Amino acid sequence: MKNIFITATDTDAGKTFVSCAIIHALTQQYHQRVAAYKPVSAGCELINGELVNDDAKWLTHYANCQQSLKQVNPIAFLEPIAPHIAAQKHQQAITVSDLSTHFTQINALNADINLIEGAGGWRLPLIVANSAQGTKNTTQFMADFVKAQKMDVILIVNMKLGCLNHALLTFDAIKADGLNCIAWVANCASETPMSNLAENIESLTQLLPIPKIAQVDFIADAHMNIRAGQGLTFTDKIKIAAESIDVSILLPQHKAEAKSTPKP
């Protein structure tokens, strides 16, 4: 079983969008069993007494291991703010140990691939020790959970001005944490394309020593493939995005194949 953690240069960079496309490609093109985990979410709707986060809802929709929303996303907060601040407001604390405990349920599914979506960027705090309040808790980050589980990481880069710095710092931080960032995705999350997109992607291709497994263009509501007057649904967009991603690096047999390929 492989654990793939999806991080990004920032919040709203396209982690959920690309994660859904990756899961769609893995399940539909390669018949993989994929389980999803979004340990912590902030920004929910209260539906019939349940906190429903959109990311978790879509990940649950695309994963194919019969998971409940609660299993995919065990820790949820109503407010769309930094999760540790939301937790504080509710007199709660989020710890790595909580994330690991809930993750045992995901592992028990024995999927081919577990896809885990972070929240925000790489150095997302879960709990911030406040010496003034004399708390006994130490500061913990989402990255500490990823480290504890020794997950491989995929970096989603939101292609906008400033992304070169954000991408390189994030890559360096993942490496400094002793983890493998195995691939990156150039995602255009905003309708207005950045100027010199091709040159920026080329620069990152030179600067990041890992494969780019996709360039995902911004898929507008009015995509050229659809009839006039009809908007694309989220699932339409994910289908289109999935076609541009090469997920072969994630396949369980990838390592074995790579090993058995004779060197030229």
Ligand SMILES: Nc1ncnc2c1ncn2[C@@H]1O[C@H](COP(=O)(O)OP(=O)(O)OP(=O)(O)O)[C@@H](O)[C@H]1O
């Ligand atoms: N390539 C794309 N084409 C069209 N829309 C996109 C694309 N990438 C992202 N989006 C849209 O941009 C918004 C932000 O993306 P998304 O929710 O995936 O970000 P995120 O990194 O998961 O954010 P969070 O940190 O809140 O989890 C969403 O509305 C998403 O549907």
Ligand SMILES: C[C@H](N)[C@H](N)CCCCCC(=O)O
């Ligand atoms: C609400 C938002 N969409 C995400 N769920 C949470 C992003 C937290 C970012 C925290 C930070 O690094 O400043």
Ligand SMILES: [Mg+2]
């Ligand atoms: Mg998301």
